[in-house]
Amino acid sequence: MTSRTARCLVVVIFYLFSINIVSAQSGNTDNQYRKPLLQVLKDIETRFGVKIKYSDPQVKDKWVNYADWRFRTNVDQTLDNVLKPLDMKVNKEKDKVYKLKEYEYNRWDVKDGWAYLDTLATKYNDVASWEKRKALIKPQLYEALLLSPLPAKPNSKPIITPKRVFDGYTIENIAIEIMPGLYINGSLYKPLNYKGKIPVVLSPDGHWEKQRFRADCQTRCAMIAKMGAMAFSYDLFAWGESMLQFKYEDHRRSLAQTVQTLGGIRILDYFTSLKETDTARIGISGGSGAGSHSILMTAMDARIKLSAPVVAMSSYFYGGCPCESGMPIHFCAGGTNNVELAAMAAPRPQLIVSDGGDWTAETPQHDFPYLQKMYGYYGLSNKVENVHFPTEKHDFGVNKRTALYDFLIKNFKLNATAVKDKTGKYDESKVTIEPETALYVFGDKGQNLPKNAIIGFESLKKLFPNFKD
Structure with missing residues (x-):
């Protein structure tokens, strides 16, 4: 080797070594020009003059490959380019203010969702073939949720707080032990005066701020009680008062779907055991993530005789949270989706409430x-209804509540005059909105949490030995 060749080789080696050092320092050991997501979001804020809201866990340990090459001339395209590979997205709250979504599966294109639903529909063409399909799906749902067989039911009695009396209704808070040390919490709204057997409407809460303690949630349940039915408002897993036992982050784990479903089953066990419950009139209605829960519960449990999922059902969106689709329920029977699961309610009455501002548009x-x-197979197409609000957004607002009230009054024969004014309009003004702590089962500081209550996700996993993260 000549001295000149040797010198050239040294220069090349030094150059490559220098590149490797720079790449390692910037995280680019594989030449992907990676940057931490946190830094990229700050760069976007600076370049486009916007504000992006996020929490530390959302951005921690996340990297963006080819970060600088993802920037475009507008902020929306840039955010989409940066976040889509990470299965993340932002919601625009107002001009120049964005909020990073905590979790959301990629949505399908509308045409792809419709095409898949059309493919599913080729598997049946009459009641007999559809009932055969249902018989295939239903047991596999239990298996997918690790609920086959169902866990043993604790012998404990529900924990019930003293009753509070209001204008035409009462409220008492209830906790039900669904597995040893595992509780589901809620508030029971009941007519002040009633005779004989009365309906029950399960009212799970969705992914909205303040959970079941929100004014609109309290209003809805109180109005149902004033009409003459019981309304049980309950927490999703690791949501609301359930956070005494679990962290908020645990709600974003797939086992949340199993716990919520088992909770719904145990709630049905409790209410069907009450002498005042009319078991021929048991319904369920929840919005958003609780709408997905309502669809699943109705598909799995024949004790539910009426369902009303609100701003939830879609053929091109499977739910933005593991509590809706974290367990493999949508792979049952060769594959299914939320619309086919909703069809499993047939021929029981069903109301689908949708709007123009989300995936139900x-x-x-x-x-x-x-x-x-599907309902036509039973000769009962009129038993399924859709009330659509094209100019509204993702909520359980007054118009959506009104649609639910109408549906319950018609199908459960409730007392409309008890909740309407002289002009025939629903009057929600006589509902008392309680402070959040009044709706707690375990005290305003959790001081009454049972001694056997399990704490933390690791303790929960022990109750489900077949669960794998």
């Missing part, structure tokens, strides 16, 4: 006609 065009066809 296209419901009237394709998904609802599919449900009408």
Whole structure:
């Protein structure tokens, strides 16, 4: 080797060594020009003059490959380019203010969701073939949720707080032990005066701020009670008062779906055991993530005779949280989706409430006609209804509540005059909105949490030995 060749080789080696040092210092050991997500978001804020809201756990240990090459001339395209590979997205709260979504599965294109639903529909063409399909799906749902067989039911009695009396209704808070040391909490709204057997409407809460303690949630349940039915408002897993036992982050784990489903089953066990419950009139209605829960519960449990999922059902969106689709329920029977699961309610009355501001925007065009066809197999197309609000957004607002009230009054024969004014409009003004702590089962500081209560996700996993993260 000549001295000149040797010198050239040294220069090349030194150059490559220098590149490796720079790459290692910047995280680019594989030449992917990676940057921490936190830094990229700050760069976006600076370049486009916007504010992006996020929490530390959302951005911790997340990296963006080819970060600088993902920038475009507008902020929306840039955010999409940066976040989509991480299965993340932002919501625009107002001009120049964005909020990073904590978790959301990639949504399908509308046409892809519709095409898949059409494919599922080729598996049946009458009541007999559809009932055969249902018989295939249902047991596999229990298996997918690790609920086959169902866990043994604790012998403990529900924990019930003293009753509070209001204008035409009462409230008492209830905790039910669904597995040893595992509790589901809620508040029971009941008519002040009633005779004989009365309906029950399970009212799970969705992914909204302040959980079941929100004014609109309290209003809805109180109005149902004033009409003459019991309304049981309950927490999702690791949500609301359940956070005495678990962290908020635990709600974003797949086992949340199993616990919520088992909770719904145990709630049904409790209410069907009460002498005042009319078991022929048991319904369920929840919004958003609780709407997905309502669809699943109705598909799995025949004791539910009426369902009303609100701003939830879609053929191109499977739910933005593991509590909706974390367990493999959508892979049952060769694959299914939330619209086919909703069809399993047939021929029981069902109300689908949708709006123009979320993934239910296209419901009237394709998904609802599919449900009408399915109910038509039973000659009961009129038993499924869709109330669509094209100019509204993702909430359980007054118009959506009104649609639910109408549906319950018609199908459960409730007392409309008890909740309407002289002009025939619903009057929610006589509902008392309680402070959040009044709706707690275990005291305003959790001081009454049972001694056997399990704490933390690791303790929960021990109750489900077949669960794998």
